[in-house]
Amino acid sequence: xxxxxxxxxxxxxxxxxxxxxxxxxxxxxxxxxxxxxxxxxxxxxxxxxxxxxxxxxxxxxxxxxxxxxxxxxxxxxxxxxxxxxxxxxxxxxxx
Amino acid sequence: xxxxxxxxxxxxxxxxxxxxxxxxxxxxxxxxxxxxxxxxxxxxxxxxxxxxxxxxxxxxxxxxxxxxxxxxxxxxxxxxxxxxxxxxxxxxxxxxxxxxxxxxxxxxxxxxxxxxxxxxxxxxxxxxxxxxxxxxxxxxxxxxxxxxxxxxxxxxxxxxxxxxxxxxxxxxxxxxxxxxxxxxxxxxxxxxxxxxxxxxxxxxxxxxxxxxxxxxxxxxxxxxxxxxxxxxxxxxxxxxxxxxxxxxxxxxxxxxxxxxxxxxxxxxxxxxxxxxxxxxxxxxxxxxxxxxxxxxxxxxxxxxxxxxxxxxxxxxxxxxxxxxxxxxxxxxxxxxxxxxxxxxxxxxxxxxxxxxxxxxxxxxxxxxxxxxxxxxxxxxxxxxxxxxxxxxxxxxxxxxxxxxxxxxxxxxxxxxxxxxxxxxxxxxxxxxxxxxxxxxxxxxxxxxxxxxxxxxxxxxxxxxxxxxxxxxxxxxxxxxxxxxxx
Numbered sequence: 084x085x086x087x088x089x090x091x092x093x094x095x096x097x098x099x100x101x102x103x104x105x106x107x108x109x110x111x112x113x114x115x116x117x118x119x120x121x122x123x124x125x126x127x128x129x130x131x132x133x134x135x136x137x138x139x140x141x142x143x144x145x146x147x148x149x150x151x152x153x154x155x156x157x158x159x160x161x162x163x164x165x166x167x168x169x170x171x172x173x174x175x176x177x178x
Numbered sequence: 179x180x181x182x183x184x185x186x187x188x189x190x191x192x193x194x195x196x197x198x199x200x201x202x203x204x205x206x207x208x209x210x211x212x213x214x215x216x217x218x219x220x221x222x223x224x225x226x227x228x229x230x231x232x233x234x235x236x237x238x239x240x241x242x243x244x245x246x247x248x249x250x251x252x253x254x255x256x257x258x259x260x261x262x263x264x265x266x267x268x269x270x271x272x273x274x275x276x277x278x279x280x281x282x283x284x285x286x287x288x289x290x291x292x293x294x295x296x297x298x299x300x301x302x303x304x305x306x307x308x309x310x311x312x313x314x315x316x317x318x319x320x321x322x323x324x325x326x327x328x329x330x331x332x333x334x335x336x337x338x339x340x341x342x343x344x345x346x347x348x349x350x351x352x353x354x355x356x357x358x359x360x361x362x363x364x365x366x367x368x369x370x371x372x373x374x375x376x377x378x379x380x381x382x383x384x385x386x387x388x389x390x391x392x393x394x395x396x397x398x399x400x401x402x403x404x405x406x407x408x409x410x411x412x413x414x415x416x417x418x419x420x421x422x423x424x425x426x427x428x429x430x431x432x433x434x435x436x437x438x439x440x441x442x443x444x445x446x447x448x449x450x451x452x453x454x455x456x457x458x459x460x461x462x463x464x465x466x467x468x469x470x471x472x473x474x475x476x477x478x479x480x481x482x483x484x485x486x487x488x489x490x491x492x493x494x495x496x497x498x499x500x501x502x503x504x505x506x507x508x509x510x511x512x513x514x515x516x517x518x519x520x521x522x523x524x525x526x527x528x529x530x531x532x533x534x535x536x537x538x539x540x541x542x543x544x545x546x547x548x549x550x551x552x553x554x555x556x557x558x559x560x561x562x563x564x565x566x567x568x569x570x571x572x573x574x575x576x577x578x579x580x581x582x583x584x585x586x587x588x589x590x591x592x593x594x595x596x597x598x599x600x601x602x603x604x605x606x607x608x609x610x611x612x613x614x615x616x617x618x619x620x621x622x623x624x625x626x627x628x629x630x631x632x633x634x635x636x637x638x639x640x641x642x643x644x645x646x647x648x649x650x651x652x653x654x655x656x657x658x659x660x661x662x663x664x
Contacts, residue, residue: 091538098496098541099503100534101522109531110538113596117539120597121485124555127562134557135564137387137417138373138613139638144420146413158280164510171505173517 084118086111181206182343183661186252186400189346193240193251200240200251203346204233204295207253211297211344214664219319220329220339222258224298225265229253232295239293249403250293255345257336258299259306260286260391261380265296269382270304270314270332273528274508283380284415285349285391285408292407297345301335304530305499306356306384308332309602312593313532320589321364322662323628327586330360330602336394337364341662347395347404351381353388354487355581355606358618361394362581362631365620365657367648368394369401372638373613374419376405377412385494386417388487388610396658398619398649402426405641424642434650435469440574444480445605451584457622457630458580461651465578468650473574477566482559483608488600489543489556490611495533496540502528535596564612571637576647579605581618581631605633615641619648620657627663 091111095102102110156169165172181203184192192198208226215221236251245251256262259269261279263286268274282290289296303313311319311334321329322342329338333350337360340348350357352370361368369392376391383389393404406426412418441462446455466472504510504524511523529537543552570577583604592599609616614635621632632651636644652658 086542090542094538094542094545097545098537099500099518099521099525100529100537101526102534103526106531106534110535113535114539114542116597117488117600118542121489121552121556124482124485124489124559125551127482127555127559129555129558129562132558132561134554135560135611136557138560138564138611139419144411144413144416144418154280161280162277162507164504164508173505173520174515176517 084122085115086118182210184346185397186249186346186395187403189252190249200233200236200295201230203251204229204253204297207297207345214342215344217320217325217664218322218338218342218344219317220300220335220342220344222268222299222301222316222335223266225296228265229295229297232290236293236295245293247292247407249407251295252346253295253297254289255297255300255336255339255348256286257302257333257348257350259302259351259382260349261382262286262296262299265299267299269306270302270316271528271530271533272315272509273502273524277508281380284377284412286380288408288410300339300348303332303334304533305382305495306332306351306353307495307532307536309359309599310589310592311335312589313530315530318589321586322664323364324586326588328363328589330363330582330586332356333394334360337361337366337368340364340366340394340396342664343661347393347400349391349408350394351389351391352610353384354491354610355603357392357394358606358616358631358633359582359602361618363586363629365629365660365662366394366396367398367401367620368392368618369405369641369644370609370616371405371409371641372419372615374417375615375639375641376408377410377415377418379412379414383498385491386498387494388491398645398652399427399430402430402645419639421639426642426645429642429646430649432646433468434465434647437470437647438473438574439465439470439647440473440475440570440577442475442477442480442570442577442579444477445579449583449601450580453624454580454583454585454630458632461621461632462578464651464654468654475570475574475577477570477608479559479562479566480608483563483611484600484604486556486559486563486611487603487607488539489552490560492536492540493543493553494540496537496544499533499537560611563608567612567614576643577635579633579635581605581633585624585628585630609635614638615644617644617648619652621651622657
């Protein structure tokens, strides 16, 4: 299936990726080729087949609901590119 | 013979006998890295101080007569996808450059508790996405058997370091073959355990329903010993299996007499290198000589596995990689003015081409209007692939196939053609879709001296069976004694 440049731009917006014009062109070609290759799945009749979301048949194992210490703020914030006091800092959203 | 030529268990025996200290072994490993890593480029980071401190602590335990485990004191390398407290962990990506985790992955904690000095972090394809290590944001690793070639990916740094005898063993992760394919290309043993067998807590996520950490070693017995340390139910990982962990070394020498080994006809197809096919066919004959019965089996949906994988893995990746947004850790684009810019520009500057390609593919496959046609359909085909294996394992004890269709290829050869690169995983990724254990064991060399791997796939949680089958072959050939020409 051939993707258009507009579709690639739209998907990039959804994925929060800004792309250079050169990348937009390259991905239009490359993603079209990959989508062509996966097109063969359309040939299978899967109407009555249950999807597999996890390969092993197990339900999520839940821990006991007990309070435990979490990472202290200084450790959680240690890798933040910008912080203020005990918060992650981002550019102002509302003026 | 150098100290670094020893296998993990040979070194462990010498440590136990007091013939060598962990500090000596660790210094030997560090010296070997110093000697050959400029050519191999397996390491992103060497933690000399941390490794030596752990080695000295190990020696003190030995002296006091209380070693922490059978492998206490054996130096190990880690793919740079495992969070290690206080040591930079990058996943091979610019977006995580400088990231120093505040805690250890569960497997890292288990290794430390077992007393293994961790000598450093090994190169990988960015976020484990790739089959050649060339997607690493930093540099490609080289194959010790021919440094103009790739060691495979994404755990290529781990494989190269083990093959070059820079470390005694390493941990990798396998999402579509990332432990087994580089093992095959470097004459090493790579084991991808059953999904859920080894905790994924603290392992930077690529595709959560497929990823699984596992050992990369020079011998089958070493793989068994290392798996013993890391296989454990983990309350911090809701997908970790609450299954008992057997003694993986107990039946290692039991042989294959009387076993039925399936040969899936769909795994011997056009496109396979003739020398790879010849080596694998010879290995099959060896199993017959050893008393196993070969059974022709069919996995009819194999031809759909690649397409299924390249929808499911990117879909999960696009979701997992949403967390790299320039807010909590890693890179933030300097020129970002608005919050939207922080996300989009950081991700533009921080991610490499392969990662962007897969995020785009995954976002597309999950987007409204395409979800049913792509993602949901792929999950249904995944069921068919899994059922193929279930039917096959009703007839046979394990399946035998090539690990990789070709031996190590030249660096740069496939970089511009994602589809041809994706084909490198054609024999390995169905196992991940089905959640099965798989192992690659060396089974010979091409005329040019490049290693070939034999893949053994098994029933869920039958790692012990795979190790036993691999060991039966290894005992006859001893390929692991051959050293790469460095």
